[in-house]
Amino acid sequence: MPPASSTMLELGTTAPAFSLPDFGIDGNNGARTISLDDLPADQPLLVMFICNHCPFVVHVRDELAKLGRDYAGVSIVAINSNNVETHPDDAPDKMAATARQAGFTFPYLFDESQEVAKAYTAACTPDYFLFGSDRKLAYRGQLDDSRPGNGMPVTGADLRAAIGAVLSGKAVEGEQRPSMGCSIKWKPGNAPS
Numbered sequence: 001m002p003p004a005s006s007t008m009l010e011l012g013t014t015a016p017a018f019s020l021p022d023f024g025i026d027g028n029n030g031a032r033t034i035s036l037d038d039l040p041a042d043q044p045l046l047v048m049f050i051c052n053h054c055p056f057v058v059h060v061r062d063e064l065a066k067l068g069r070d071y072a073g074v075s076i077v078a079i080n081s082n083n084v085e086t087h088p089d090d091a092p093d094k095m096a097a098t099a100r101q102a103g104f105t106f107p108y109l110f111d112e113s114q115e116v117a118k119a120y121t122a123a124c125t126p127d128y129f130l131f132g133s134d135r136k137l138a139y140r141g142q143l144d145d146s147r148p149g150n151g152m153p154v155t156g157a158d159l160r161a162a163i164g165a166v167l168s169g170k171a172v173e174g175e176q177r178p179s180m181g182c183s184i185k186w187k188p189g190n191a192p193s
Contacts, residue, residue, distance in 0.1 A: 004124035004183035016119035023095035024108035053089040056181035068105040076106040081117035124181040141176035
């Protein structure tokens with residue numbers, strides 16, 4: 001099956017609200033809920049749709065952890081929206097282990113209803129959405145040019161350049177190329193049309 005690619009949500013879109021249980025390393029197995037309103041309103045926001053099993057996510061997992069360590073001035077959340085009935089490796093009980101193993105320092109949220117993925121028009125894992133401190137979409141696209149098997153190093157160059165621009169109060173320059181990965185595993189009847 002060919003990779004899916006980002007739908008490239010319109011720049012300037014306001015960050016859709018979310019309130020989801022956290023299954024990351026500090027989420028107490030979903031006992032803590034994180035919402036958009038819980039995050040500092042004066043910081044840029046990076047929302048990443050990922051999962052545990054996708055080879056495209058596994059390929060960049062170390063770089064995602066580095067982003068969390070390198071950008072303390074950015075609110076970062078990862079969201080898993082996959083259907084765990086068909087893809088049990090993405091189940092919440094395995095998310096904390098994935099977060100620990102990868103060294104994630106950010107919340108890893110579970111979107112069981114898939115409504116948040118729909119609101120963001122997320123299409124693949126990984127899919128990245130960077131909002132300025134005004135919560136307007138400044139960047140959506142790829143992490144970098146690396147893909148599993150293409151021999152290019154994982155640098156995070158595209159997303160890092162976008163974060164740098166947003167932190168400096170500048171517009172993100174250059175072409176924004178779609179992220180590619182595994183399609184989000186939608187529940188029957190849930191896939192966007």
